[in-house]
Amino acid sequence: xxxxxxxxxxxxxxxxxxxxxxxxxxxxxxxxxxxxxxxxxxxxxxxxxxxxxxxxxxxxxxxxxxxxxxxxxxxxxxxxxxxxxxxxxxxxxxxxxxxxxxxxxxxxxxxxxxxxxxxxxxxxxxxxxxxxxxxxxxxxxxxxxxxxxxxxxxxxxxxxxxxxxxxxxxxxxxxxxxxxxxxxxxxxxxxxxxxxxxxxxxxxxxxxxxxxxxxxxxxxxxxxxxxxxxxxxxxx
Numbered sequence: 001x002x003x004x005x006x007x008x009x010x011x012x013x014x015x016x017x018x019x020x021x022x023x024x025x026x027x028x029x030x031x032x033x034x035x036x037x038x039x040x041x042x043x044x045x046x047x048x049x050x051x052x053x054x055x056x057x058x059x060x061x062x063x064x065x066x067x068x069x070x071x072x073x074x075x076x077x078x079x080x081x082x083x084x085x086x087x088x089x090x091x092x093x094x095x096x097x098x099x100x101x102x103x104x105x106x107x108x109x110x111x112x113x114x115x116x117x118x119x120x121x122x123x124x125x126x127x128x129x130x131x132x133x134x135x136x137x138x139x140x141x142x143x144x145x146x147x148x149x150x151x152x153x154x155x156x157x158x159x160x161x162x163x164x165x166x167x168x169x170x171x172x173x174x175x176x177x178x179x180x181x182x183x184x185x186x187x188x189x190x191x192x193x194x195x196x197x198x199x200x201x202x203x204x205x206x207x208x209x210x211x212x213x214x215x216x217x218x219x220x221x222x223x224x225x226x227x228x229x230x231x232x233x234x235x236x
Contacts, residue, residue, distance in 0.1 A: 044208045048174060051204065055166050055174070058201050059098035067101065073222035074197055075105040078161075081218055081226050082109070085193055087158030089115035091130045094146050099163040100197050100222070107135060117157050119180075120148050127184040129154040157192050160185065164198030164219070168206045171196070171215035171229030185214045193217045 117130035131149035166174030196216035
């Protein structure tokens with residue numbers, strides 16, 4: 001079986017050949033959807049696909065300077081929230097298609113003793129697992145050459161940081177279309193604190209949340225104003 005880093009694809013691929021988040025309703029196991037009306041689900045899936053493409057294009061249009069400055073501001077927001085939550089371990093992600101590049105932050109906090117993990121897709125329709133990352137950890141490459149820890153024991157992080165393509169005022173996240181993060185958060189107990197990181201350009205009035213969607217506990221946009229949701233889970 002091929003393992004990789006968990007980002008999802010809009011096109012049919014071999015089981016296990018994925019790379020990170022996702023959300024297409026028609027690709028999700030019907031049992032996972034919780035009896036969603038198929039007509040409504042199809043409408044939502046088409047709308048999400050169009051919005052996903054629009055928002056990714058806008059993100060990719062940002063200059064290298066804008067991306068670097070945004071990542072630095074996000075790192076400051078993350079420091080503030082992580083200091084409040086005080087977890088022992090955090091799962092991050094390897095940046096893809098203009099996602100905020102937080103690898104410098106990841107290496108900095110790992111050097112201060114915070115355990116860092118990266119997500120790994122085991123199979124389509126299955127929750128993600130998280131493997132610890134350290135500088136020098138052997139990496140394998142999944143689809144689109146996204147790295148992930150090649151081996152190691154899985155850990156359950158106290159915080160999961162997920163990239164946002166889009167988001168709404170209730171903290172619901174528009175991802176790439178396969179439901180991996182939602183499925184994972186629904187499975188883990190205790191559930192990690194979920195932090196979505198993205199750009200202000202990703203703001204939507206609603207993502208039309210479905211029964212499987214799980215709101216982020218925090219949304220960080222690099223604007224100095226972290227947004228807490230779901231009764232500020234994980235805040236001490």
